[in-house]
Amino acid sequence: MPAILTADGVGKSYGSGSARMPIIDGLTLSIAKGEFVSLVGPSGCGKTTLLMCLSGLLAPSDGAVSFKGQVVDQPPIGLSVVFQDYSRSLLPWKTNLDNVLFGMRRVQGMDARAKRARAEEILAAVGLTGFGGHYPWQVSGGMQQRVAIARGIASQSELLLLDEPLAAVDAQTRADMQDLLLDVAQRFKQTCVLVTHDVEEAVYMANRVLVLGPRPTRVVREVVVDLPMPRDQLTTREAPGFLHARHEVLALIRGMRQGQKLS
Amino acid sequence: MTAAVVAERLRVPICAALVLGTWQIVFLSGVVPEKYFPSILSIATAFWQMLADGSVLTAWAQTFGRALIGLVGAAALGITLAILSDLSPVLSRGFRYVSDVLQPIPPAAFVPMAVFMLGLGAKLYAFVIILVTVWPPYLNGVAALSGVGAVQLNTGRMFGLSNWGLLWRIKLPAALPEIFTGIRYAATISLIAVIVSEMLAGRDGIGFMIFKKAFALRTPEVFGLMFLVGLNGVLLNGLVNLLRRAVTGWHLRMMERPE
Ligand SMILES: Nc1ncnc2c1ncn2[C@@H]1O[C@H](COP(=O)(O)OP(=O)(O)OP(=O)(O)O)[C@@H](O)[C@H]1O
Ligand SMILES: [Mg+2]
Numbered sequence: 001m002p003a004i005l006t007a008d009g010v011g012k013s014y015g016s017g018s019a020r021m022p023i024i025d026g027l028t029l030s031i032a033k034g035e036f037v038s039l040v041g042p043s044g045c046g047k048t049t050l051l052m053c054l055s056g057l058l059a060p061s062d063g064a065v066s067f068k069g070q071v072v073d074q075p076p077i078g079l080s081v082v083f084q085d086y087s088r089s090l091l092p093w094k095t096n097l098d099n100v101l102f103g104m105r106r107v108q109g110m111d112a113r114a115k116r117a118r119a120e121e122i123l124a125a126v127g128l129t130g131f132g133g134h135y136p137w138q139v140s141g142g143m144q145q146r147v148a149i150a151r152g153i154a155s156q157s158e159l160l161l162l163d164e165p166l167a168a169v170d171a172q173t174r175a176d177m178q179d180l181l182l183d184v185a186q187r188f189k190q191t192c193v194l195v196t197h198d199v200e201e202a203v204y205m206a207n208r209v210l211v212l213g214p215r216p217t218r219v220v221r222e223v224v225v226d227l228p229m230p231r232d233q234l235t236t237r238e239a240p241g242f243l244h245a246r247h248e249v250l251a252l253i254r255g256m257r258q259g260q261k262l263s
Numbered sequence: 264m265t266a267a268v269v270a271e272r273l274r275v276p277i278c279a280a281l282v283l284g285t286w287q288i289v290f291l292s293g294v295v296p297e298k299y300f301p302s303i304l305s306i307a308t309a310f311w312q313m314l315a316d317g318s319v320l321t322a323w324a325q326t327f328g329r330a331l332i333g334l335v336g337a338a339a340l341g342i343t344l345a346i347l348s349d350l351s352p353v354l355s356r357g358f359r360y361v362s363d364v365l366q367p368i369p370p371a372a373f374v375p376m377a378v379f380m381l382g383l384g385a386k387l388y389a390f391v392i393i394l395v396t397v398w399p400p401y402l403n404g405v406a407a408l409s410g411v412g413a414v415q416l417n418t419g420r421m422f423g424l425s426n427w428g429l430l431w432r433i434k435l436p437a438a439l440p441e442i443f444t445g446i447r448y449a450a451t452i453s454l455i456a457v458i459v460s461e462m463l464a465g466r467d468g469i470g471f472m473i474f475k476k477a478f479a480l481r482t483p484e485v486f487g488l489m490f491l492v493g494l495n496g497v498l499l500n501g502l503v504n505l506l507r508r509a510v511t512g513w514h515l516r517m518m519e520r521p522e
Contacts, residue, residue, distance in 0.1 A: 088414040
């Protein structure tokens, strides 16, 4: 599989002079088309900053990112981010449908009616039939998150960068959303990079888990999850491959925590 | 129907009766000489006569028109200045100094200078009204535009908006509710400025009429005209609210929704 996204020696620091704070240092990764990759790392290590660099919203201080073979210097067509703060990312003066249509503003070769039909189809796929006319602030947090995901997909995206999309929902909704996300990713042929705090979630969703180190962060380990798709909340979580991968990631993260405590 | 519901329905008549009743009691008590504190009836009669001879309607139209045009001009200028401030930190600081100095000056203080520079007439009104009315839309606009969240801006950029696109499609829509709060203040200020200008340098309008009648000690007419000025405020506010509902109705409904 060819790489859809690569980061080559990416570094990013905030501030300058004595206030300079390195957040990412020499980070290299490669995401293949069709993959589902999870990123886990200690909180505050720079995961959000990394996604901003990968999406062209922030310029890296060192190294380069390329998307489909082209160097990323501004947000490219075909890549979209579902922000950690999804409720603020939806535009409150637009209905849910209009928010999704806003995501389609750069889509070529579709007239207004075709775009509308497509937006409605994607809203239906994330279980929001009949909510297109509502405003984001009229629906629950879980639904807002699905609008944000729908908007990302609708932008003719091939690569979705998801920043802790399920952090704010309750456990049951979370399990449902995981399966929904896997389903729409497959249905709409999305390559996905998922940032999450939850190691179980990282393993459950992904073909590969990249473990990030403490700040300044880089990839410290790649854990391949050798499990078939589609996943199942019961059987997958009991499979030896799942337990193996989970063990490996958890052990790494625990090691990092202890390292931090000692230093 | 419970008493509470009746009271709710009759809110306006009850309040009106209370105000008029109090007025009439003060009048009957004779605390203030009748010359300066006429009865409701004589105010109403005087008002009716002015209505009948047409003078008050013309004056009303002139005053209301000036206030409305001044408000529209001030809002447009204030929003423009706010946008320029958002684009350029240098302009932003410059405008801020100017507003710090000009904002505390009351409309009356601008009138003599305006008379020297512009003479009597439309230009004077435009100058005085806009100079005192522009600040709330401008200041609210600056605060609102700079307060637009980074996540919203990143969302716009992710979907390919240029800097201009961000301004028109993200920043302004997000800032409009707060700008409208400024325009509502401005509506009141605009009316004050018109009345003051008409009193000091006018040849017509309600302000001028109030001045003329006051010199002639026509107290009932003065009170009637004051009532009309108050009514103008209600009307202008109503217009602004209609526009606000049309443009930022989403925000009003968002604020009203039960949690
Ligand atoms: N604009 C900025 N200027 C300066 N420092 C920043 C900025 N944005 C983030 N930081 C700092 O960079 C570090 C990494 O932040 P980032 O949000 O990327 O981490 P994260 O891994 O996503 O955290 P979390 O797990 O809380 O989501 C933090 O210490 C944060 O305080
Ligand atoms: Mg984060």
